[in-house]
Every structure is written in C-alpha cells, then in structure tokens.
Amino acid sequence: MTTPTIVLKPSSNPRSAAERGAILADPGYGRHFTDHMVQIRWTEGRGWHDAELVPYAPLSIDPATMTLHYAQTIFEGLKAYKQPDGTVATFRPDANAERFRASARRMAMPELPADLFVAACDALVEHDRAWVPDTDGSALYLRPFMFATEVGLGVRPSNEFLFMVIAFPAAAYFAGGVKPVSVWLSEDYVRAVKGGTGSAKTGGNYAASLAAQAQAAGHGCDQVVWLDAVERRWVEEMGAMNLYFVYGAEGERRRILTPELTGTLLPGVTRDSLLTLARDLGYVVEEGRISTEDWQRDVAAGTLTEVFACGTAAVVTPVGSVKSAKASWVHGDGGPGEVTMRLRKALVEVQTGRAADPHGWMHRLG
Ligand SMILES: *Cc1c(COP(=O)(O)O)cnc(C)c1O
Numbered sequence: 001m002t003t004p005t006i007v008l009k010p011s012s013n014p015r016s017a018a019e020r021g022a023i024l025a026d027p028g029y030g031r032h033f034t035d036h037m038v039q040i041r042w043t044e045g046r047g048w049h050d051a052e053l054v055p056y057a058p059l060s061i062d063p064a065t066m067t068l069h070y071a072q073t074i075f076e077g078l079k080a081y082k083q084p085d086g087t088v089a090t091f092r093p094d095a096n097a098e099r100f101r102a103s104a105r106r107m108a109m110p111e112l113p114a115d116l117f118v119a120a121c122d123a124l125v126e127h128d129r130a131w132v133p134d135t136d137g138s139a140l141y142l143r144p145f146m147f148a149t150e151v152g153l154g155v156r157p158s159n160e161f162l163f164m165v166i167a168f169p170a171a172a173y174f175a176g177g178v179k180p181v182s183v184w185l186s187e188d189y190v191r192a193v194k195g196g197t198g199s200a201k202t203g204g205n206y207a208a209s210l211a212a213q214a215q216a217a218g219h220g221c222d223q224v225v226w227l228d229a230v231e232r233r234w235v236e237e238m239g240a241m242n243l244y245f246v247y248g249a250e251g252e253r254r255r256i257l258t259p260e261l262t263g264t265l266l267p268g269v270t271r272d273s274l275l276t277l278a279r280d281l282g283y284v285v286e287e288g289r290i291s292t293e294d295w296q297r298d299v300a301a302g303t304l305t306e307v308f309a310c311g312t313a314a315v316v317t318p319v320g321s322v323k324s325a326k327a328s329w330v331h332g333d334g335g336p337g338e339v340t341m342r343l344r345k346a347l348v349e350v351q352t353g354r355a356a357d358p359h360g361w362m363h364r365l366g
Contacts (some may be wrong), residue, residue, distance in 0.1 A: 137172025180320030184216035306337030316344035
C-alpha cells in the first residue's frame with residue numbers, strides 16, 4: 001500500500017485579517033480553531049487513503065460510531081513557534097509521530113507512517129501560518145488525533161479510522177509570569193497500572209483522571225499527583241505533565257531526577273528534551289524513582305530544593321506546595337526555583353529560535 005499525498009482543498013472564505021486579529025489578541029486555550037483541518041482515512045484492506053486539507057468544519061457521525069462507545073481513540077499535542085526571521089518551526093514532530101504509533105499499537109489501531117504524520121502537520125501549519133501568534137510565550141498548538149469510525153456496537157477493533165489534525169492559537173499558558181502550582185497526592189484514585197494504557201495518549205486516561213482532579217480542587221489544590229497503583233507511594237506524574245525533582249542548594253552541584261518510564265507513565269517529549277538540556281547545562285541527571293516519604297523528608301532536610309512539572313502546553317511549571325490526607329509541605333519559599341527557571345528558559349529559547357539547536361529538534365517550515 002502506498003502513502004497518499006495530501007490533496008489541498010483550502011477554504012474559499014477564511015476568516016478576515018480583522019477577525020483573526022481579534023482572536024489572536026485574546027486566544028484563550030483551545031477555544032478558537034484555525035481555518036483548516038487535515039483528514040486521512042484508513043480502511044482495512046485498503047490502508048491510508050483520501051488524505052486532504054479542507055476547511056475546518058463539524059463532522060456528522062452515526063450515533064453507533066464505535067469511538068463514542070468504546071473509546072478507541074488516541075491523540076497528540078505539539079506546537080509551531082514563530083522564529084526570529086519570520087519563519088515558523090515545529091518542535092520535534094518526529095517524536096510525536098513515533099509516540100502516536102506507539103499509542104496506536106496499544107489501542108489496536110493502525111500505525112500512521114511518521115512521514116505522513118509530519119506532512120499532515122506541515123500542511124496545516126503552512127496553510128494557517130497567519131494563525132501562528134508571535135507574542136512572547138504564545139504558539140500554534142497542533143492536535144493530531146485518530147478515532148474509530150466504524151458503525152456498530154460489537155466490541156472489537158474498528159475496521160476503519162479517521163486521522164485528523166486541527167490547530168488553535170495558544171496564549172502563554174500562564175499570563176503574567178510563571179505561577180507555581182499546588183498539588184494534591186491522590187491516594188484514592190490511580191491513573192495507570194502495569195499492563196494498562198498509561199503510556200498511551202488515549203482519551204480514556206483523561207476521562208478517568210477527572211474525578212481525581214476534582215478531588216484535588218476540593219482540597220484547594222491546582223493539580224493532582226499520581227502515585228503507583230500497587231504500593232501507592234512511588235511518584236509517577238502530575239495531571240497530564242511529567243515531574244522533575246531538583247536536589248542540592250544554590251552553589252552546590254545540582255542533581256535532577258525524573259521518574260523512570262515504567263510503562264505506567266506517559267513518555268513526554270518535554271521530559272525527554274529536558275533530560276538532554278539538563279545534561280548540556282552540566283547538571284547530574286537521573287531517571288529513577290522517588291516515594292512520597294522521600295519527597296516529604298528530603299524537602300524537610302533541605303536537600304530536595306525544587307520540583308517542577310513539564311509538558312507541551314505549559315512547558316515547565318514550578319510545583320510550589322504539596323498536600324495529602326496526612327501532610328502538607330512547601331518547596332523553598334513557594335516561588336519558582338532557580339534551576340526550574342533556567343531549564344524553562346533554555347527550552348523556550350530553542351523553541352523560539354533564540355538559541356542554537358544542537359540536537360536538530362526544530363522542524364523548519366520556511
Ligand atoms: C501529553 C502528556 C504528557 C506530556 O507530554 P509532552 O509530550 O511533553 O507534551 C505527560 N503526561 C501525560 C499523562 C500526557 O498525556
């Protein structure tokens with residue numbers, strides 16, 4: 001089966017520069033979508049076909065479409081950034097393409113070839129490049145996703161799927177500066193178990209997280225921290241972001257630890273990029289494990305000095321304070337840590353083209 005090329009059928013009435021300008025002045029997050037979308041169909045026996053870029057529009061689907069009932073669906077998230085020379089570049093789209101294939105395998109879905117995934121993202125960014133914001137900290141967020149489109153309620157893998165890419169302009173996640181978050185250690189709910197779907201980017205993981213997030217909010221916390229499902233003590237992730245722990249005080253050699261990928265964590269592209277960037281900056285970097293008792297004890301002892309979360313949406317976010325049913329504690333003075341902010345800056349400078357890109361992470365679109 002051959003890889004299809006994307007047929008371009010752009011909109012004959014895209015929004016005016018004035019309408020776009022009004023949206024870009026206050027884009028919010030995931031509220032206003034660009035003028036186009038890409039869609040590619042997959043059918044058993046035929047493979048990928050009917051790849052096209054079309055005007056953004058609602059879908060009409062049968063009520064018995066499998067996805068609506070059995071959640072055979074996966075997604076990705078990546079960003080396109082305006083570069084100083086006026087061009088646009090996406091950050092590591094090949095890494096998202098590979099993770100999308102891994103998610104597809106776990107969910108018994110067809111694997112979209114990585115070059116087609118990247119070509120679909122490129123086509124959308126090229127046609128909607130006027131939607132890439134250029135204010136500080138903003139970017140065009142791309143949402144590739146795929147879902148089962150077969151109609152029928154028998155439980156088995158669908159024999160047809162729709163892959164799509166849509167995009168929205170995203171303001172800086174935290175307007176007015178980087179604000180540390182407070183976290184709730186979830187001991188009632190778990191996100192993932194070994195053998196489950198924790199390492200796949202699939203909608204069901206998110207649906208299952210909402211009650212825990214509501215519980216965290218009920219305890220006055222911004223985000224939930226997930227612990228391992230067996231012993232309920234090994235730290236895994238925060239909401240939909242990976243976590244990093246920074247040891248050592250200012251002036252000392254810093255050591256940075258992130259929970260290892262045990263199969264229950266989502267392997268973040270940001271997490272992976274920071275492993276490399278932190279080494280480049282001379283930090284001792286480790287993938288390992290940390291328990292909630294270690295976390296509390298090492299903060300009290302002053303050896304664990306900063307904690308931060310990372311992901312495409314919010315880049316790097318300091319964790320200011322922690323609460324559980326039994327205890328609560330604060331990191332340093334509760335403000336953003338020095339290492340946290342240094343790593344954040346280093347990553348953002350690569351993404352926005354203000355620093356060199358020695359690892360070839362930026363995919364330039366001209
Ligand atoms: C997407 C996601 C992340 C972050 O991944 P990035 O590739 O860095 O954006 C972390 N945890 C979960 C559960 C996620 O879904």
